[in-house]
Amino acid sequence: RKEVEQDPGPFNVPEGATVAFNCTYSNSASQSFFWYRQDCRKEPKLLMSVYSSGNEDGRFTAQLNRASQYISLLIRDSKLSDSATYLCVVNDRYNFNKFYFGSGTKLNVKP
Amino acid sequence: GAVVSQHPSWVICKSGTSVKIECRSLDFQATTMFWYRQFPKQSLMLMATSNEGSKATYEQGVEKDKFLINHASLTLSTLTVTSAHPEDSSFYICSARAPSQAFNYGYTFGSGTRLTVV
Numbered sequence: 001r002k003e004v005e006q007d008p009g010p011f012n013v014p015e016g017a018t019v020a021f022n023c024t025y026s027n028s029a030s031q032s033f034f035w036y037r038q039d040c041r042k043e044p045k046l047l048m049s050v051y052s053s054g055n056e057d058g059r060f061t062a063q064l065n066r067a068s069q070y071i072s073l074l075i076r077d078s079k080l081s082d083s084a085t086y087l088c089v090v091n092d093r094y095n096f097n098k099f100y101f102g103s104g105t106k107l108n109v110k111p
Numbered sequence: 112g113a114v115v116s117q118h119p120s121w122v123i124c125k126s127g128t129s130v131k132i133e134c135r136s137l138d139f140q141a142t143t144m145f146w147y148r149q150f151p152k153q154s155l156m157l158m159a160t161s162n163e164g165s166k167a168t169y170e171q172g173v174e175k176d177k178f179l180i181n182h183a184s185l186t187l188s189t190l191t192v193t194s195a196h197p198e199d200s201s202f203y204i205c206s207a208r209a210p211s212q213a214f215n216y217g218y219t220f221g222s223g224t225r226l227t228v229v
Contacts, residue, residue: 043220099218
């Protein structure tokens with residue numbers, strides 16, 4: 001079983017739509033959670049950390065559900081520039097240097 | 112702050128040759144850097160943890176004699192793919208975290224190196 005699982009998509013949405021991605025993780029001891037964005041053939045860039053209480057950054061909202069071991073990312077008012085692959089990243093509580101990446105969820109925002 | 116530079120961005124080499132990839136922390140000192148590999152449409156897989164002044168720690172299944180890592184200074188780690196073969200063609204990315212960054216900030220990635228072995 002993979003450490004982190006994501007729906008690969010693609011999610012095709014019109015501009016202005018609200019879209020949500022989920023990600024499940026297998027290690028209940030995981031301590032830190034992140035969403036990264038990766039554009040085609042580029043390096044991943046941190047979008048936001050995910051806090052236990054949930055957090056929001058502009059149009060982006062991240063939630064963590066420890067009981068069910070999943071994290072979510074909600075994007076409101078989608079822009080064309082949001083088109084990318086979104087990577088769910090989880091680290092291990094006992095080896096905080098070790099990160100597990102999901103294979104990513106591809107989002108296409110269309111005019 | 113926390114800029115990681117990786118060079119080269121892309122390289123094409125002949126099968127059997129060796130390729131060196133550099134990862135530099137430009138505005139901070141990194142005692143630890145990480146090397147990842149990403150095949151098309153797959154997730155990033157951690158290959159090894161590069162430790163300044165000591166041996167790298169390799170993940171299971173990664174050949175340490177094939178992927179040589181040197182972290183001789185606090186700002187530079189190198190990954191050498193020795194005797195490269197077409198199956199080594201991939202996107203190699205390094206990452207590091209500045210000591211000043213909070214742990215929940217995640218890690219900063221280099222721009223990646225796309226290796227094609229022909």
